Each structure stands twice: as structure tokens, then as C-alpha cells.
Amino acid sequence: MDKPVSKRILFEDNHLIVVNKLPGELVQGDFTGDKPLVEKVREYIKEKYNKPGNVFTGLVHRLDRPTSGIVVFAKTSKALARMNAIFEKREVEKIYWAIVKGLPPKESDHLEHFLKKNEKKNKSEFFLNQ
Numbered sequence: 001m002d003k004p005v006s007k008r009i010l011f012e013d014n015h016l017i018v019v020n021k022l023p024g025e026l027v028q029g030d031f032t033g034d035k036p037l038v039e040k041v042r043e044y045i046k047e048k049y050n051k052p053g054n055v056f057t058g059l060v061h062r063l064d065r066p067t068s069g070i071v072v073f074a075k076t077s078k079a080l081a082r083m084n085a086i087f088e089k090r091e092v093e094k095i096y097w098a099i100v101k102g103l104p105p106k107e108s109d110h111l112e113h114f115l116k117k118n119e120k121k122n123k124s125e126f127f128l129n130q
Helices: 037-048 077-088
Strands: 009-012 016-021 069-074 113-118 123-128
Touching: 016 037, 037 069, 069 077
Parallel strands: none
Antiparallel strands: 009 016, 016 069, 113 123
């Protein structure tokens, strides 16, 4: 069972809410009909603050469905515009971590692979270029 959004909030103020996305969780809606994280955050805000009607929840960036990590949402259109500008200027440092089995043969290297989209499952898989 999903851990509730309220238990995954890493930061929240009047402008932003930062949530830990679970692996396999969808960030924004697609044809699968699975409830996306953006909707879960919207419901959390609506319930916590007793907001009537629609609740603004701006998606600042996304993560792929299989990936876990931090997702930033804007609680106002002004915050969304400012965050979009920050991301557009590449003022945000992104760090990606991978879990590997065993000890890699080199301290560092270059990985090149190709993505292939499976439309039926709405997933992408990668194939190593060997």
C-alpha cells in the first residue's frame, strides 16, 4: 500500500511543497488511469487547509515512473513561474543515484544505452549499446 503523501513531505511552506515520490508512482496523469502524485498532493492540500473548490498544484518538474526521488510542486502560480525560471536557467543541481549489484569494474565510466518505449505498458526500457 502507498505511504500517504502526508508522511512523505520533505518541505512545505506557503509557496512550495516537496514530496518523496515512490518508485512506480506516476507523477502526472496518463492513459492508465492510475492516480498521479500531483492529484494526491492536491487532495492533501485541500483536506489539510479545508480549501473549497479547485486547489492550485503546479508541477515544477517530473520524474519517470520507475524512479523514486524528490518532486517539487508549487502552491501558487507565482511560485510556479519562479521555479520554472530557476529550472530553465539550470540553477538546480540534480543528482541521480543508482543501486548496483556487486562492485563496478571501474571507479567511473560512461554508459551509453538506447530507450525503447513500450506503449501498452507506458514504460521505457533501456538496451546497452555493446
